[in-house]
Amino acid sequence: MASYSSSPFDQVLTNVQASRAWLEQLGVRTSETRLELIEQTLSTFLADLKTRSAADVVAEWDWSARQDAYYALVDGAAFSRIHLQLGQLKSNVLRRDELRRALQGPLVPSSETPSTTDPRNVFMELDLAATLKRGGVEITGFDDVRFRFDSTDYVTQCKRPFRSNSVAANVKRAWEQIDDRAPKGSHLRGIIALAVDKVLGLDQQRPPTINNEKELATLVRSYATRFIQDHHSAWEGVDQGGCRSTIGGDRTGF
Secondary structure, eight states: OOOOOOOOOHHHHHHHHHHOOOOOOOTTTTTSSHHHHHHHHHHHHHHHHSSSSSSHHHHOOOOOTOOOOHHHHHHHHHHIIIIIIIIOOOOOTHHHHHHHHHTSOOSSGGGGOOGOOOOHHHHHHHHHHHHHTTTTTTTETTTTTTEEEETTEEEEEOOOOSSGGHHHHHHHHHHHHHHHSSTSSSEEEEEEEEEOOTTGGGSSSSOOOOOOOHHHHHHHHHHHHHHHHHHGGTTTTOOOTEOOOOTTSEEEOO
């Protein structure tokens, strides 16, 4: 079973503040960005927890009234991962332009439009790199994410389809990019990483109540199964550049 971790709300805020300081040291401005909004939201939320009744806090911050507290906590934890893991890389490896782009956009994903998804798309790439590094994988570059595992070099193309009917087009584009960046005979392996939050409509749903790691693992598996059942035709048997894509071969879609 995969391992999961948790942090107290006030620790998430402390980590967000540390992430802002790190970015500022890199020359990445964080004022008037989503990260500043995350810090402000968490500060207000924590102040309410300390000074107001439980009933008042629920009435003010419940998902049905506003979703910003949830995403401030979730995205705040992700920015912390990016800081703690990618901050270990050499400065010249980091792409400051991508860090700047990831700070933009609305805090609540349901407020996104097709023209404002770029920040979260880049955010997904950086968080994937941070998650891989936390697991002991060597990050070698960002295009979208390059890494080395078990003496093999991988090129990962990240896509975050905005709608269910755009999954196939996103997968096709990712295969084309892999063909370009990891051509046949190059000894590179290509992976497609898909973020399915918009496709599954998770930004439109109240987050489910989870009591333990087993329940969380079961929920994640159910999401993955549902997505694969609905969209497996987007990558199975697709012929790209003379290479037939399959699950588990040199070119793998997740």
